[in-house]
Amino acid sequence: MEVLFKVIRQQHNSSAKVQTYLLEVEPGNTILDCLNRIKWEQDGTLAFRKNCRNTICGSCAMRINGRSALACKENVGSEISRLQQLAAHTSKTNAIPEITIAPLGNMPVIKDLVVDMNDFWNNLEAIAPYVSTASRNVPEREFLQTPEERSRLDQTGNCIMCGACFSECNGFEVNSKFVGPHALAKAYRMVADNRDSETENRLEKYNEGTQGVWGCTRCFYCNSVCPMDVAPLDQITKIKQEIIAHKQKSDSRSIRHRKVLVELVKAGGWIDERQFGLQVVGNYFRDLRGLLGIVPLGLRMLVKGKFPLSFEPSEGTQQVRSLIEAIQEEGSRE
Template identity: 80%
Template sequence: MEVIFKIIRQPENSSPVVQTYVVAAESSNTILDCLNRIKWEQDGTLAFRKNCRNTICGSCAMRINGRSALACKENVGSELARLQNIPSPEGKVNTIPEITVAPLGNMPVIKDLVVDMSSFWNNLEAIAPYVSTAARQIPEREFLQTPQERSRLDQTGNCIMCGACYSECNAREVDPSFVGPHALAKAYRMVADSRDSDTENRLESYNEGTKGVWGCTRCLYCDSVCPMDVAPLEQITKIKQEILAHKQANDSRSIRHRKVLIDLVKEGGWIDERQFGLQVVGNYFKDLKGLIALAPLGLRMLCRGKFPLSFESSQGTSQMRSLIESVEKEKGLGIRD
């Protein structure tokens, strides 16, 4: 069958343009197979990365029909089947199927489908993705782990650093200081590693501002596009749980936000927003600047009749409290994110 490939091409520091190619493809052909045929048979100037062709190296990550994926993993048949459930903007059915290919997001384009991944690697380095040097100085024996200890590293160890999660990250798009889901997934691998002796310092670093775990918007895009099921958001949540277990509510606003939210839901079934603002932003009336910052919002709410003078607990509050306490007890944690 014939398939139209619309490829977003872009020389460095230039505006992108769409170039169209028609490829005779089989359903089983991968997107990378088709790109190779375009380069070999139609246009040798097309630039893209590739290497193993077996979903191992992560080199061929790109955006395929609007989502980041590996070109060697996605095939024409499955991609066209997925597109059938997405109506075209014009509401028309194309007689010849189309596949759009674009470079990864959140990274500058070098040429065509090749992006500059410097920020990706620099942010990975920022979380110190290696077992601490203190642990490596033990000379007596090799670093032994039980099967249970090693199993905690399996999921994050599957990461091939393809950049798909980084490309789709909403937080990274609006906050350049956020290190990204790939780095934080690797960060949890360090926290979970029984051979590492720097856990406390790591948690302090990952807890800092919005560049660490608190910068995540929990949009789930990273989990949805990861080709290796690393589930970066799940790993970020695990780091948050470790931080919350080590910290008090007055240590930072991010920590208060999580702890106060759970406490208020346990108390009333839903959030008493009056108390939420005072306890989180105002730090239980201890943060004068925070309280002053709340004043304009409070006045606007009063003027518009949107400031509740009382709070009524929701129905089923006791059941909700029991459920939360059961989860906390089961997980051995004082709180869950």
């Protein structure tokens, strides 16, 4: 079958352009197979990273038809099927199937499909991605773990640092201080490791501003593109749960947001917006700057008739409260 490959090509600090290559391929050919043929048979100047060809090293991550993936894992047949499913909802069809390949996002392009991953690696280093035993006596032999303790590390240990999640991260796109899902997934790997002696310090660090877990926008893209099912968003959520369990509402606005939300919903079935702003932003009238910051919003809401002057609990408050308490009880058992 003939497939038209549209490759987004670019030199460092220059405008991108689309270059097309027509190939006769088999449905089982991987995208990396096709890129190799383009380079070997049609255009030796095309630049891209590759290594293992077996979904192990993570080198060949790139955007394939708009989503970040490993070129050695995705094949022509599955990509065309996916595009055909999308095309079924539109009137646009192509006589020759097209596959568009672009460099990873959130990282500057060096050449063609090769990106500069310095931010990616620097952000990983920022979370101290190694087990620390500095405060403990090092045993004569290895630190032993039970199978249950080791199993907590399995999912995050599967990360191959391909950069797919970082490429799609909306949190980093709008906030360059956010360390990214790859770093925080590895961070949970450290938090969950019973051999690590820096858990409290780690949670303090990951709780800082929007560079840690609170910078995540919960868009779910990292989970959807991860080729190894690491589920970075799930790991970020676990760190948040650890932080909330160790912190008081007065410690930060992010923690108050979570705890106050649950308390208000338990109390009334839904959020009492009058209390929410005062308790979260105003820190129960302790944060004068925060209170002054929401005054203009409150006045605009009053003028528009949108400020809730009273609050009526939901008719299903008891059911909502029971559900939350059941979840909390289940979490405490874990």
